[in-house]
Every structure is written in C-alpha cells, then in structure tokens.
Amino acid sequence: MSYEFERKHRVVVVGGGPGGYEAALTGAQLGAEVTLVERAGVGGSAVITDVVPSKSLISTAEAAIAVRDSDQLGVQFYARTDADKPVRPEVAVNLAAVNRRLLALAHEQSEDMRTTLENAGVRIITGEGRLDGQNAVIVSTARGEEGTDFDRIEADTVVVSVGASPRKLDSAMPDGERILTWTQLYSLQAIPEHLIVVGSGVTGAEFASAYRALGSKVTLISSRDQVLPGEDADAAGVVESVFRRNGMTVLNKSRADTVVRNGESVVVTLADGKTVEGSHCLMAVGSIPNTAGIGLRSAGVQLTESGHIRVNRVARTSIPSIYATGDCTNFMPLASVASMQGRTAIFHALGDAVTPIELRNVAANIFTQPQIATVGFSQKQIEEGVRRGEIYKLPLKVNPRAKMMGITDGFVKLFSSRGSGTVLGGVIVAPNASELVFPLALAVEHRLTVDQVARAFTVYPSLTGSISDAARAMHTVEE
Numbered sequence: 001m002s003y004e005f006e007r008k009h010r011v012v013v014v015g016g017g018p019g020g021y022e023a024a025l026t027g028a029q030l031g032a033e034v035t036l037v038e039r040a041g042v043g044g045s046a047v048i049t050d051v052v053p054s055k056s057l058i059s060t061a062e063a064a065i066a067v068r069d070s071d072q073l074g075v076q077f078y079a080r081t082d083a084d085k086p087v088r089p090e091v092a093v094n095l096a097a098v099n100r101r102l103l104a105l106a107h108e109q110s111e112d113m114r115t116t117l118e119n120a121g122v123r124i125i126t127g128e129g130r131l132d133g134q135n136a137v138i139v140s141t142a143r144g145e146e147g148t149d150f151d152r153i154e155a156d157t158v159v160v161s162v163g164a165s166p167r168k169l170d171s172a173m174p175d176g177e178r179i180l181t182w183t184q185l186y187s188l189q190a191i192p193e194h195l196i197v198v199g200s201g202v203t204g205a206e207f208a209s210a211y212r213a214l215g216s217k218v219t220l221i222s223s224r225d226q227v228l229p230g231e232d233a234d235a236a237g238v239v240e241s242v243f244r245r246n247g248m249t250v251l252n253k254s255r256a257d258t259v260v261r262n263g264e265s266v267v268v269t270l271a272d273g274k275t276v277e278g279s280h281c282l283m284a285v286g287s288i289p290n291t292a293g294i295g296l297r298s299a300g301v302q303l304t305e306s307g308h309i310r311v312n313r314v315a316r317t318s319i320p321s322i323y324a325t326g327d328c329t330n331f332m333p334l335a336s337v338a339s340m341q342g343r344t345a346i347f348h349a350l351g352d353a354v355t356p357i358e359l360r361n362v363a364a365n366i367f368t369q370p371q372i373a374t375v376g377f378s379q380k381q382i383e384e385g386v387r388r389g390e391i392y393k394l395p396l397k398v399n400p401r402a403k404m405m406g407i408t409d410g411f412v413k414l415f416s417s418r419g420s421g422t423v424l425g426g427v428i429v430a431p432n433a434s435e436l437v438f439p440l441a442l443a444v445e446h447r448l449t450v451d452q453v454a455r456a457f458t459v460y461p462s463l464t465g466s467i468s469d470a471a472r473a474m475h476t477v478e479e
Contacts (some may be wrong), residue, residue, distance in 0.1 A: 008033040009350055012137045012155035014129035014294070017044025018335040019315075019325025020161030021113055022342030027157075028120040030350050035153055036122055037129035037139050041107075042114040045163050046335050048106050049183040056102035057185075058206060058367045060093070061213035062431075065369060067091050072406045093214045096189045103186055125151075131158065131295035134319050138295075157321055157349040160301075160309060161342065162294065164287040164327035172198065172259035172283055178266050179259055179281050182207060192216045194278035196268050198256045200227040202366050204284035205239065209368040212248050219249040219276055221256050221268065228366065232379060232427045234393065234413065235372045239429070242370065242409055251276070259283070289328040304330050313356035315345035323349065332359055360425070363441040365434035370410045373437035376425020376444040377415055388418045394470040396430055401461035407431060412466040414440075414450065414474060421449040421476035430463060439467055450474040 011027040013020045016038030027034040041048050068091045070076070078086040117124060127141035132152060139151045166181035168174060176184045182203055193216065197208040200222030212218040220227065220243065227243065227250060228236040243250055255271040259281050266281040289307045296303060302310045302318040309317055309324040311331060316323050323345035325331075326338035340357055347354040363375040382389040396402045396410035410429040417424055423443040428436050443453050453471040458464045 010154060010156045011035070011159065011346065011349070012037065012129075012153050012157075013159045013161060014131075014137060015044060015161035015163060015290075015326075015328075016042045016113075016124075017046050017161050017163050017326050017338060019338035019342035019345075020044065020159060021117070022339045023159040023161065023323075023325065023346050024117055024122045024342075025120055026343045026346040027350070028117070028122050030346065030352065032157075032346070032350060034122045035155075036117065036124045037127055037137065038124065039126065039128050041110040042117060042124065043106075043110040044161070045165075045183070046338075047110050047113070049186075051335050052106045052109050053102040053186055054182065054206065054210075055367060056105050057098065058210045060098050060102075061210040062369065064091055064093055064215075065213050069406070091215075093191060095191050095214070099186045099188065130293070131160075131299045131301075131322070133295075134158075134299050134321050155321070157323065157346075159315075159342065159345055160291075160294075160296070160317075160322065160324040160328065161326050161338070162290040162328045164289045164333070166283070167286040167288050169283065169285060171257060172268075172281070172285075174283060175261060178261050178264075178279070179283065181283055185282065188280075192278075192280040194219070194280070196221065196259075196266065196276055196278040196281040197284060198259065198268065198281060199284035199286070200224065200250075201230065201284065201286070202228065204282070206367050207282055207284065208248060209239075209243065212243070212246055213369060217247075217249075217278075219251065219278060221251050221254050221270070221276070223253070223255045225252055227252075228372070231366065231372060232374060232413070234379075234411070235374075235427050235429045238370065238409055238411070239366075239368050239372065287327065287333075291328050311341070313344075313358070314348040314354055315341040315357075316348065331357075332362055332364075334362065334364055337362055361441070361445045363437050365437065367434070370407075370429050370431055371433035373428045373430075373433035374425070375437055375441045376423070378425065379413070379415065379427070382415055382424070387424055389415045389424050390418055390474060391415055392470050392474050394466055394473070396463070396466060399461070399463060399466045399469075401463050401465065402430075404461065405431075407463075412470045414467075414470045416450045416474050416476075419476070421451055421474065422447050423450060423453060423471075426467075428467075432463075436463055436467070439464065449476070451476060 009032040011032045011034045013024045013036045024036045132138045195216045208220045227240045258269045268276045308330040311329045325341035327333045366372040393413040413427040415424040426440040450471040458468045
C-alpha cells in the first residue's frame with residue numbers, strides 16, 4: 001500500500017515591509033510553508049526609517065504645540081525667580097532624546113512583528129533576495145570576513161515587497177549631516193536652527209510642519225502654486241495658511257536648482273537665481289522603487305518606465321506565480337494599501353476567497369497640523385464629471401466640541417451622488433483627522449447614503465458631529 005502526501009504550498013516573500021509582513025503572516029495562517037527574506041529588519045523601511053519614526057516625531061511636535069498653545073484654554077505655566085517673580089518658561093525639545101525614543105519604538109515594533117511571524121511558523125532569513133526565474137529566489141547572506149553565502153529557495157508563489165528609497169539628485173546630494181533625506185533626520189542631535197525643505201508633497205509638508213512646531217525656523221520650497229499639490233485644494237489652502245501663520249516661510253512657484261554645503265550651513269539656489277541659506281536642508285523630492293538588480297525583468301515581470309512593478313487589483317504581476325506589494329508597485333504608496341495587497345495576494349495565490357482592492361475606497365491621511373484625511377472620489381473628479389455629485393463643506397469652527405478645544409481651522413467636506421445621495425467620498429481637515437475619517441470610509445465602502453449616515457447617533461459634543469451635520473445638510477428628497 002502506498003501513501004501520497006500533499007506538499008505544502010511554498011511561499012517566498014522578498015522584503016518584510018507592511019505588505020511582505022502581511023503576506024508572510026497570512027500565508028502561515030493558511031497553512032503554507034513561508035520564508036521571508038529581509039535585509040534590514042521585519043517591518044522594512046516603513047517601520048524602521050519611515051512611518052513609525054516619522055509619525056512618532058510628529059506626535060512629539062503635537063505635544064509641543066499643545067503645551068505652547070495651552071494658554072488659549074486658560075492653562076498657563078510659570079516658574080519663580082529668586083525674587084519670587086513669575087516667569088513663563090520656554091517650551092524646549094531635546095531632539096537627541098526624541099530621536100533615541102522614536103528609534104527605540106521603531107526597533108521594538110520591528111521585534112514585535114518578528115516574534116509574531118516566528119510564532120506563526122514563518123522562517124525568517126536576514127539577507128538580500130533576488131528572483132531566479134519565476135519560481136525561485138536566490139538569497140545572499142553575509143558571513144562577515146568570510147564572504148557571502150548563497151542559497152536558492154524554490155517557491156510556488158513569490159511575493160516581492162522591496163519598497164522604495166528617497167530620490168537623490170546629483171545637484172543636491174545628501175551628506176547625512178547638513179543635506180539630508182528623510183531617513184537621515186533621526187541622527188540629528190539638536191533642533192536645526194533653520195531647516196530648508198525642498199519639496200512640498202506629503203513628506204515635505206509633514207516634516208516642515210513638525211520641525212516648525214519643534215522650534216526650527218523653516219523654509220518650504222514648492223515648485224507648484226500651492227503646497228500639497230496633489231491634495232484637495234481647499235484642504236491644502238488651510239494647511240498652507242496655518243504654516244504661514246505659524247511663522248513658516250513658504251516659497252511657491254520656486255524650483256531648487258542646486259543645494260550645496262558651505263561649512264556649517266547650506267545654500268539652496270533657486271531657478272530664478274535667488275538663494276536661500278539655512279543650517280540644514282531636507283530633500284523631499286520623491287522616491288524610487290528598489291526594483292533594480294533583483295531579477296524582475298529576466299523573470300518576465302513587467303515594470304513601468306519609473307521601475308515600479310505593474311500589478312492588478314489582487315497584487316498579481318504579469319507572471320502568474322509572482323505577486324508584488326507596496327511602494328515598489330504602481331499602486332497607491334500607503335502602508336495600509338501594502339498590507340491589504342499582501343493579504344489579498346496570498347488569498348488569491350492559495351485559492352481563498354478574495355475581494356479585489358478598490359483604490360477609491362482607501363482612506364489616506366497627511367499628518368500635518370492640522371491633518372488632512374481623504375477617502376473616495378475627490379472634488380476635482382466630481383467637477384470634471386467623472387461622477388455626478390453634490391458637494392457640501394462645513395467649517396469645523398462652528399462645531400461645539402471644536403470651540404471647547406480651541407480649534408479654529410479645518411472643515412468637513414462630503415461628496416454624494418446626485419439623486420441617490422450615496423456617499424462618494426469626503427475630506428476632513430482637523431486635528432486627528434486620521435481618527436475621524438473612519439465613518440466616511442465605512443460609508444464609501446458600503447455605499448451608504450447621506451441619510452443613512454445622518455441617522456447614526458453621534459456623541460454630543462464631538463467632532464464627529466460635524467460629519468452627521470454635513471450629511472444631514474445633504475438630505476435627499478425622494479420624488
């Protein structure tokens with residue numbers, strides 16, 4: 001009598017960022033034999049040098065703002081001199097201590113993720129991975145002075161999650177001391193006296209906002225008419241107004257040609273010949289996918305001109321056995337999207353039930369002060385006729401809870417389908433907008449109408465009451 005045993009499905013994940021982590025964990029939970037290859041640490045750059053440390057820094061900046069602006073709520077801090085006279089102390093930020101804390105948090109998060117994978121049965125290899133055809137990965141691991149070991153791992157499914165790196169310009173090459181990428185900021189030991197930020201996209205705007213709150217003089221150089229050019233125009237206008245009111249210099253329609261170090265300072269030369277001098281410069285001019293030299297083209301995987309991996313809505317590439325997730329793909333570059341891609345890829349590869357990702361249902365947030373949260377169709381798309389819809393905007397300052405909290409900037413904006421009243425999308429500009437957008441994300445995902453949203457109870461007083469108020473104002477009358 002002979003027995004045949006079914007072999008486990010073999011999954012090799014190259015890169016342990018949010019997408020790779022979720023792919024590995026999901027694969028193990030579904031009974032696959034999973035190997036994760038990661039060169040820096042579980043969590044990838046999102047955890048180690050990007051999302052976790054940057055948002056931790058922003059949380060510190062928010063704390064500094066809360067202390068600094070507390071007198072608006074009647075809370076005042078005073079110290080006593082030797083003559084028993086009250087003196088208001090300055091808010092000081094120990095950046096070296098802040099950076100030690102946030103890097104420790106990043107390391108702790110990475111180790112927690114590693115432990116979760118190991119407990120699930122995932123084999124983790126520290127090394128570099130590259131594809132060897134369509135069903136194998138070559139892993140190189142360092143042996144110190146003895147050289148490098150190479151191992152070939154066969155796979156039924158390969159998931160590529162190698163992320164992206166800061167874009168570097170020859171005319172503004174980072175030196176890690178005065179001219180910096182966002183991954184190099186955490187080595188700073190003191191608050192920059194004058195930080196020049198080149199690039200007004202999400203990364204540039206977030207760090208400009210944070211360092212201004214921490215006490216730096218900040219100049220933000222934007223090549224476009226307005227900061228955050230890809231975002232809702234009203235939302236970007238509010239953020240830019242707050243930037244300027246808080247003392248930030250914003251140079252719109254200005255392009256940086258060169259950035260050079262001059263001793264203990266940096267000089268940025270603009271396209272019109274003008275110069276800006278500061279103590280440090282952050283280059284936030286986009287990112288490039290880490291897809292070069294890892295065997296993708298030889299395996300037949302299609303790439304875009306920019307080097308991003310082309311994937312469909314289940315994260316599958318042009319090769320059936322190869323999937324890809326995260327910033328290395330041509331999908332939306334968000335950690336939450338990468339995680340969803342990782343889960344979806346494994347569900348699809350292993351034949352489980354799968355729902356293709358719908359990008360317009362993705363909620364996104366920009367962690368400036370105030371924050372900008374968005375979901376669904378944009379106002380621009382509605383105005384251009386992509387969808388026929390109604391638009392309603394409610395200033396946050398009329399909300400009773402906002403008044404209690406001293407919030408004067410921001411709004412809730414809803415978009416609904418003309419006729420049916422189905423919620424198409426929305427924008428929230430507010431402190432902690434990332435927490436407020438979830439009801440709108442649910443409404444978009446489940447195609448609720450504005451009347452259904454309005455019928456849900458909100459706490460009084462609460463900032464979420466503005467969502468209900470806006471929905472109520474868009475009430476549709478059945479004909």
